[in-house]
Amino acid sequence: PLKIILDGDPGLDDAVAWLLALASPEVAVLGITATHGNVGLPLTVRNAGITLALAGEAGAGVPYFAGADRPLVAELVSAASVHGDSGLPASDLPTPTRPPESEHAADFIIRTVREHPNEVTLVATGPLTNLALAFRLAPDLVPLVQEVIWMGGSTTGGNRTPAAEFNAVADPHAAHIVFESGVPLRMVGLNATMQCIADPDRIAALRGLGNRAGAVCAELLTFYAGVYRERYGLSGGALHDPLAVGAAIRPDLLDWQAMRVAIEVQEGLNFGRTVCDLYGVTGEPANARVAVGVRDGAFFALLLDRIGTLP
Numbered sequence: 001p002l003k004i005i006l007d008g009d010p011g012l013d014d015a016v017a018w019l020l021a022l023a024s025p026e027v028a029v030l031g032i033t034a035t036h037g038n039v040g041l042p043l044t045v046r047n048a049g050i051t052l053a054l055a056g057e058a059g060a061g062v063p064y065f066a067g068a069d070r071p072l073v074a075e076l077v078s079a080a081s082v083h084g085d086s087g088l089p090a091s092d093l094p095t096p097t098r099p100p101e102s103e104h105a106a107d108f109i110i111r112t113v114r115e116h117p118n119e120v121t122l123v124a125t126g127p128l129t130n131l132a133l134a135f136r137l138a139p140d141l142v143p144l145v146q147e148v149i150w151m152g153g154s155t156t157g158g159n160r161t162p163a164a165e166f167n168a169v170a171d172p173h174a175a176h177i178v179f180e181s182g183v184p185l186r187m188v189g190l191n192a193t194m195q196c197i198a199d200p201d202r203i204a205a206l207r208g209l210g211n212r213a214g215a216v217c218a219e220l221l222t223f224y225a226g227v228y229r230e231r232y233g234l235s236g237g238a239l240h241d242p243l244a245v246g247a248a249i250r251p252d253l254l255d256w257q258a259m260r261v262a263i264e265v266q267e268g269l270n271f272g273r274t275v276c277d278l279y280g281v282t283g284e285p286a287n288a289r290v291a292v293g294v295r296d297g298a299f300f301a302l303l304l305d306r307i308g309t310l311p
């Protein structure tokens, strides 16, 4: 299996994404690193522990780590209005079976990538602060990373500002460091993820699995659907972060286009925008493969199947 580290800010779609990864034999989760983002770091760390507990056996041996509690330069933002004050708006949640490790998330990433040179994929579903810290602390790291897969940005508009997606604008300087690092990178942005909607039929299918993980996913996605209905007039919430994990498990579920992506770090209207050179007008070499299409039905079938294997 592909060795991966899951970095994110649960956040309800991060939790669903992590359950998908933990339940999938194509990937081996070496650890989970939490960052600031949807809610504050103490909660994202707690939610990491809860998500591992929800996965039962599949989460039992997986260590988790606290990372950055704020962006490198920008102001701290949150998305508690989308994910609930706790980040995991569900009633029947287990308590973590053990505490987080004391090692910092960035140190864990550095140590693990060095231990498995050219074998570790970093699947990031939040602001890129922990990855940027690791790349700056260990300049030898980038050539040793197999790949970064990031849910963030967009080839089109944003969801936090008209120009910027949440994970990008929550730490644009970190995104800039990662995108300019030369690391092999795939970007799964809003242009792809907004096509994967957890509508009432899908939520019912998750609930119908009859297991606790399915019930919790259904409850989280029901809360999320309320937000998306109200804000965007959509029938459910977008499966942003699960699609990034889907890209690690089954790259063929998406269509990819190599291009130059620059991150706007100047404050102003476009702060945090992922400026995607779709038509190659800059003549600069590509630094990312960007998801430009998705087989949504096959992706959801995979998600449903895998959540069904959990307790």
Ligand code: BDR
Pocket: 011, 012, 013, 014, 038, 079, 082, 125, 126, 151, 159, 165, 166, 167, 240, 241
């Ligand atoms: C991203 O922002 C967060 O709120 C979600 O968890 C996802 O990672 C979507 O823009």
Ligand code: CA
Pocket: 008, 009, 010, 011, 013, 014, 037, 038, 125, 126, 241
């Ligand atoms: Ca997230």
